[in-house]
Amino acid sequence: MRSSVSLLLICLLPNLAGAWHSQGHVLATELAVEASQDIMPAFFAQGIETIKHCSVDPDVFKFKTDSRLLSRKESPNHYFDLELFDDEALPETREDFWWWCLRHGQSTGKVGLLPYAIAETTYMLSLALAEHHRWPDNQAIQSKCLVYAGLLSHYAEDACMPLHATVHWDGRVLPNGQSPHTGIHRRVDGLLHRVPGADQVTVDPNSLVPFQSLLAEVFAHIQETHSLVEPLYALEDQIPALDEPFEGPPELVALVEGYLHRSARFTARLYVTALKKSALVTIPDWHEREEH
Numbered sequence: 001m002r003s004s005v006s007l008l009l010i011c012l013l014p015n016l017a018g019a020w021h022s023q024g025h026v027l028a029t030e031l032a033v034e035a036s037q038d039i040m041p042a043f044f045a046q047g048i049e050t051i052k053h054c055s056v057d058p059d060v061f062k063f064k065t066d067s068r069l070l071s072r073k074e075s076p077n078h079y080f081d082l083e084l085f086d087d088e089a090l091p092e093t094r095e096d097f098w099w100w101c102l103r104h105g106q107s108t109g110k111v112g113l114l115p116y117a118i119a120e121t122t123y124m125l126s127l128a129l130a131e132h133h134r135w136p137d138n139q140a141i142q143s144k145c146l147v148y149a150g151l152l153s154h155y156a157e158d159a160c161m162p163l164h165a166t167v168h169w170d171g172r173v174l175p176n177g178q179s180p181h182t183g184i185h186r187r188v189d190g191l192l193h194r195v196p197g198a199d200q201v202t203v204d205p206n207s208l209v210p211f212q213s214l215l216a217e218v219f220a221h222i223q224e225t226h227s228l229v230e231p232l233y234a235l236e237d238q239i240p241a242l243d244e245p246f247e248g249p250p251e252l253v254a255l256v257e258g259y260l261h262r263s264a265r266f267t268a269r270l271y272v273t274a275l276k277k278s279a280l281v282t283i284p285d286w287h288e289r290e291e292h
């Protein structure tokens with residue numbers, strides 16, 4: 001009896017993790033892998049399905065389980081509310097930023113940790129690629145490169161969604177600092193993979209310049225994303241609901257096409273950055289892997 005009641009309740013709950021969100025990440029990741037395929041090692045594009053699959057996983061890490069242990073750790077990796085950070089440059093590490101928050105009466109959970117998630121995951125991919133250079137036939141190393149690339153894709157694409165870079169992340173913030181939860185966030189999340197003209201969006205491989213100063217440039221990118229918040233709110237009334245077709249207006253279509261292009265290009269630039277940095281990695285003498 002209890003299980004049938006639970007099932008009924010589950011059926012009545014809104015679908016908080018609908019495929020729409022996943023499909024947007026999958027589409028942007030596909031464009032990013034295609035754009036970088038002549039720069040990255042051959043196994044990378046051959047493993048595109050694994051990269052696309054794993055590009056959704058950081059959202060899976062936030063699913064409800066019997067404990068909040070993982071979801072509480074993971075959630076701040078997906079946003080950075082710029083209005084709450086008034087310094088010019090980000091502290092160099094997560095821990096330094098934690099201290100910054102403490103000094104300024106903030107918390108990492110409130111402000112977010114997205115730039116650190118992007119930079120750290122880029123280095124994870126870079127180290128895995130360095131191992132690939134040393135053991136090119138090792139299948140496990142290739143597999144983990146694809147997994148790390150998928151995780152990196154997710155964070156990179158979140159950094160191109162304007163509502164992940166603002167305190168106005170689900171409607172204009174209330175005077176008490178809380179979100180009014182107007183539902184705009186879900187509506188915008190649902191636009192990326194439905195945008196008319198998505199099949200026309202391509203990324204020029206020649207534009208995939210590696211980042212030099214990774215964390216600073218990731219932060220600059222999030223600042224640029226923040227500048228897209230107001231143009232989005234200007235069209236708030238015209239953003240379709242999830243069960244409505246997305247056919248216009250042209251201004252909104254152009255905005256979302258821009259999000260898709262920025263998402264794919266930024267993600268691909270991070271792949272290329274990881275590859276460039278992988279050549280600088282020194283593998284310690286004691287570290288050994290299998291040849292295959």
Ligand SMILES: [Zn+2]
Binds near residue numbers: 058059078154158
């Ligand atoms: Zn996310």
